[in-house]
Amino acid sequence: MAELAALSKRRPEVDADWADLAAHWDIRPDTIYLNHGSFGPSPRVVRETRRRFIDALDCQPMDFYVRQFEPQLLEARRQLAEFLGTTQKNVVFAENATFAMNVVADSFPLKAGDEVLLNDHEYGAVLRIWERRCRRVGAQVKVAPLPERFESAEQVVEAITAGITRRTRLAIVSQITSPTAIILPVAEIAAACREREVAICVDGPHVPAQIDLHLDTLGVDFYCASLHKWLCAPLGTGFLYAHPRWQSIVQPQLLSWGRLLPALPEQWDEQFTWSGTRDSSLYLSVPAAIDFMTNTIGLGTFRSRCGWLANEAGARLLELTGERPLAPTTGGWYGTMCHVPLPPGDWSQLQNWLWEAHRIEVPIIHFNSRWFVRVSSHLYNTTAQIDLLVRALASRLAK
Numbered sequence: 001m002a003e004l005a006a007l008s009k010r011r012p013e014v015d016a017d018w019a020d021l022a023a024h025w026d027i028r029p030d031t032i033y034l035n036h037g038s039f040g041p042s043p044r045v046v047r048e049t050r051r052r053f054i055d056a057l058d059c060q061p062m063d064f065y066v067r068q069f070e071p072q073l074l075e076a077r078r079q080l081a082e083f084l085g086t087t088q089k090n091v092v093f094a095e096n097a098t099f100a101m102n103v104v105a106d107s108f109p110l111k112a113g114d115e116v117l118l119n120d121h122e123y124g125a126v127l128r129i130w131e132r133r134c135r136r137v138g139a140q141v142k143v144a145p146l147p148e149r150f151e152s153a154e155q156v157v158e159a160i161t162a163g164i165t166r167r168t169r170l171a172i173v174s175q176i177t178s179p180t181a182i183i184l185p186v187a188e189i190a191a192a193c194r195e196r197e198v199a200i201c202v203d204g205p206h207v208p209a210q211i212d213l214h215l216d217t218l219g220v221d222f223y224c225a226s227l228h229k230w231l232c233a234p235l236g237t238g239f240l241y242a243h244p245r246w247q248s249i250v251q252p253q254l255l256s257w258g259r260l261l262p263a264l265p266e267q268w269d270e271q272f273t274w275s276g277t278r279d280s281s282l283y284l285s286v287p288a289a290i291d292f293m294t295n296t297i298g299l300g301t302f303r304s305r306c307g308w309l310a311n312e313a314g315a316r317l318l319e320l321t322g323e324r325p326l327a328p329t330t331g332g333w334y335g336t337m338c339h340v341p342l343p344p345g346d347w348s349q350l351q352n353w354l355w356e357a358h359r360i361e362v363p364i365i366h367f368n369s370r371w372f373v374r375v376s377s378h379l380y381n382t383t384a385q386i387d388l389l390v391r392a393l394a395s396r397l398a399k
């Protein structure tokens with residue numbers, strides 16, 4: 001505790017204060033990795049934990065699966081649920097947010113004529129999932145445009161509720177948007193949906209660790225997320241939350257025994273315990289990631305340093321481009337990612353160029369006919385790396 005308190009006093013703007021924490025990662029030395037938001041590398045302690053589970057499994061699979069796996073998975077789920085502000089019976093592990101969203105899409109009761117409401121900041125693959133599901137039953141996907149410039153939570157709620165009709169059954173909303181890195185006011189959107197008797201499914205892979213999440217009070221029906229972004233759990237870990245009122249309709253897409261024989265599943269969550277022989281090290285390592293981010297680093301410390309880095313990257317890039325961000329840079333619209341419009345032009349080759357010429361990994365995103373740079377900051381990133389990105393972009397924009 002004393003150590004956590006001391007960490008929280010470090011100066012977010014001083015790289016030297018953070019070098020020991022950056023050393024928890026083994027990022028390839030030739031790479032400036034500014035894309036934790038797409039695929040977040042795990043710190044060494046999580047990789048070592050996973051390695052121990054892989055070894056235990058590979059050396060005696062029968063003992064591992066039959067005697068150790070189920071109690072350990074339940075304990076991992078208990079710790080995850082506690083971290084997410086809910087109870088174990090409301091969450092199941094899923095490989096990623098995509099997997100969880102597919103389970104909701106295949107389970108949610110929809111009929112011909114119904115509507116599912118998304119908005120124009122949603123992740124493209126999520127749109128595809130719902131388009132396919134709606135096509136199959138004769139339902140329709142509607143896409144509500146969010147404001148061109150974000151000013152207030154009320155304005156976002158209004159933009160979404162304007163898309164609700166008497167046919168709308170479900171709204172899909174990202175809590176942190178993928179193409180634009182904006183934190184949407186999900187609790188307010190959920191309350192507005194509830195008033196209109198529309199269910200809400202949140203797509204939240206950028207949320208765990210980046211901002212607080214308390215599922216029991218958020219007021220949503222479903223929540224889909226990955227844990228391999230900001231929480232730094234192994235790639236291929238995520239979860240699905242279903243509010244108790246929906247649990248009886250949730251079905252696994254991938255049907256297996258559900259539990260390990262001779263036990264058979266009785267509750268919805270037990271259907272997801274055993275889905276065939278697979279690498280169980282991934283989910284079992286999630287508690288190590290929770291422990292690292294909460295007890296070794298401290299979530300407040302992580303957010304303070306990485307929020308500062310993201311904000312600094314944003315300020316310097318905005319100064320360079322002379323553009324305006326979609327949402328105010330203060331007031332809680334952004335967390336540990338910044339998002340800056342590039343000047344008008346075709347920047348489709350820029351991401352490749354940054355890698356080829358400078359070994360910088362950063363996504364250049366096409367959104368609503370404009371190009372943007374989205375910079376992610378985690379504890380292994382530094383102000384010096386942001387300098388390199390700014391200088392590289394300055395040289396390119398000057399051409």
Ligand SMILES: Cc1ncc(COP(=O)(O)O)c(C=O)c1O
Pocket residue numbers: 037038096097098099122123126174176177178203204205206226
């Ligand atoms: C908002 C959003 N939804 C869904 C996904 C898909 O996540 P995953 O590949 O972990 O399933 C992403 C990935 O970046 C995302 O940003």
